[in-house]
Amino acid sequence: MPGPVILSATDLTKTYAGAEGDLPVLSGVDLEVREGEIVALLGKSGSGKSTLLRCLAGLVPASSGSVTYRGEELRGANPGTAMVFQTFALLPWMTVQQNVEIGLEAQGMRTAERADAARKAIDLVGLDGFESAYPKELSGGMRQRVGFARALVVQPDVLMMDEPFSALDVLTAGNLRGELMELWTSGSFPARAVVLVTHNIEEAVMMADRVVVLASQPYGMIRETFAVDLPRPRGRQSARFEELVDAIYAVMMGAPPRPPEPSTPTKQTPANTPLPRAGVDGLAGLVEIVLERGGRVDLSDLSDDLGLEIDDLLGLVDGLQMLGLAAVRDLEIVLTPAGTAFARADVQESKRLFAVVVAEIPLVRLITNTLQRSANGTQRAGFFRDLLSHHYTSEQLEQQLETATDWGRYAELYSYHADTEEYRLHKEAIETRLDPA
Incomplete structure (x- = not known):
């Protein structure tokens, strides 16, 4: 006792x-x-x-x-x-x-x-x-x-x-x-x-x-x-x-999050909307598995079948929910129409679909908007580290940028160059900005 x-x-x-x-x-x-x-x-x-x-x-x-x-x-x-x-x-x-x-x-x-x-x-x-x-x-x-x-x-x-x-x-x-x-x-x-x-x-x-x-x-x-x-x-x-x-x-x-009061709506920001540890390969693999099982699957059964701990899937599940590709209902993961389309698409179409949903994620949006407003379409990673340093520990901050980098690269919104620690607006985005016609 x-x-x-x-x-x-x-x-x-x-x-x-x-x-x-x-x-x-x-x-x-x-x-x-x-x-x-x-x-x-x-x-x-x-x-x-x-x-x-x-x-x-x-x-x-x-x-x-x-x-x-x-x-x-x-x-x-x-x-x-x-x-x-x-x-x-x-x-x-x-x-x-x-x-x-x-x-x-x-x-x-x-x-x-x-x-x-x-x-x-x-x-x-x-x-x-x-x-x-x-x-x-x-x-x-x-x-x-x-x-x-x-x-x-x-x-x-x-x-x-x-x-x-x-x-x-x-x-x-x-x-x-x-x-x-x-x-x-x-x-x-x-x-x-x-x-x-x-x-x-x-x-x-x-x-x-x-x-x-x-x-x-x-x-x-x-x-x-x-x-x-x-x-x-x-x-x-x-x-x-x-x-x-x-x-x-x-x-x-x-249990769903407590909804905000109608009079004080909560604006989603990189600070209050942390990104999960979820790479695109893992997200794509999980939606394909769920699609193969009819578009919905019990997460406990899935973790047993894959030989994983339930916790190994939580980051990916959070990512799919954040992106609107899946929902969790009664401990089952259920693909949304967007998730089903993403799972069935070929590589180029999946990139296009992913770009649509990921563009609304606050940290991805922050990086993209910053690059679009930059004279040469570039920005050092240190700029975003400084912006987020009051909201995350150094380890959490690197994980946030790692996920945002992976998602933005796959969506072809921007690239990241490790040698210079620099983000660059994707080539097509720069061309569109310079020649909108």
């Missing part, structure tokens, strides 16, 4: 200043984390889950509301937490031993004591014998084990994990996740609670005692919380496991 409350957020709101006003990231979040539980923060890209994690860790201050650690309101970094990052974040010039000792050194622990504690943490995560190795000598899975050891060696009250397995291959991630759960259930886990950020539904159900689903529209609100009443170790094939996955998936995909 969960114990006393360690961490709590009350009416937590976080906004960032943007060119068009404040950008809401979290809105009115209430959350408690108790001793003896693993809490998963689940949501699509842009739902604010990583921001919420950083607010709980005291790394990002709240705009309003409060975060308390053992009853005391945070005024800076949370002394009871340690973080494991997606990108390992190891210092390449330091050995495994030295990387693990960093936190203890910052606490002022004596050399002999911190060396002994680091060796025990290294052994705990299965890296005994690699103390003198450098990060470049390690595989991705081993590097992430160092990240776990570095966080656990300080014996935090709460271990914070921000998508710690997403940079690993499937087999390595599954193995590391399983070992972590064995350590948790053994009673020798150094932390009293865990908060996990993930976009993977099955990962959340496999690991967590509670799954908190955040909505991306409206921004950063808790849509629903699920108690995971499954004994450990958990089997993916159990009926209850599948039932929970389906229920969470329905919440993430089925």
Whole structure:
């Protein structure tokens, strides 16, 4: 049974200043984390889950509301937490031993004591014998084990994990996740609670005692919380496991966004309309598969048939919905007339159809309009990075531009040259602009 409350957020709101006003990231979040539980923060890209994690860790201050650690309101970094990052974040010039000792050194622990504690943490995560190795000598899975050891060696009250397995291959991630759960259930886990950020539904159900689903529209609100009443170790094939996955998936995909008030219509902008991670090849492949199955298919069945996680399809599904090529109804993806036409078209016709729908996507429209107004039909990528920098993290920003670049290239609206980091209006568009007759 969960114990006393360690961490709590009350009416937590976080906004960032943007060119068009404040950008809401979290809105009115209430959350408690108790001793003896693993809490998963689940949501699509842009739902604010990583921001919420950083607010709980005291790394990002709240705009309003409060975060308390053992009853005391945070005024800076949370002394009871340690973080494991997606990108390992190891210092390449330091050995495994030295990387693990960093936190203890910052606490002022004596050399002999911190060396002994680091060796025990290294052994705990299965890296005994690699103390003198450098990060470049390690595989991705081993590097992430160092990240776990570095966080656990300080014996935090709460271990914070921000998508710690997403940079690993499937087999390595599954193995590391399983070992972590064995350590948790053994009673020798150094932390009293865990908060996990993930976009993977099955990962959340496999690991967590509670799954908190955040909505991306409206921004950063808790849509629903699920108690995971499954004994450990958990089997993916159990009926209850599948039932929970389906229920969470329905919440993430089925509930429509809250409509705006009639008096204050929301204008779609690159800031409030984030692009999913969805390449044109993936979008085209998915609509063809759905068309072959009669124009509609259950997404859970489709993911099983393809040997994928449901989460692997979410970006593509979001992309098709954004472009108006498909809709999700009762957990089925259904092609729209535009989607059916796109799936049946030859290459040139599919490009034309795609250009029609993608031209209305805010970031694609911004790039296209900027190029059309440029004297020579060009603009550096840095210009768009600067415009979006207040709305997205650097990693999110690159993903936004990557998707917009792929979509705009396929639609033949513009090209992108990596050597000069420059967008250029498509040749035919330039000719049309210069000679409209």
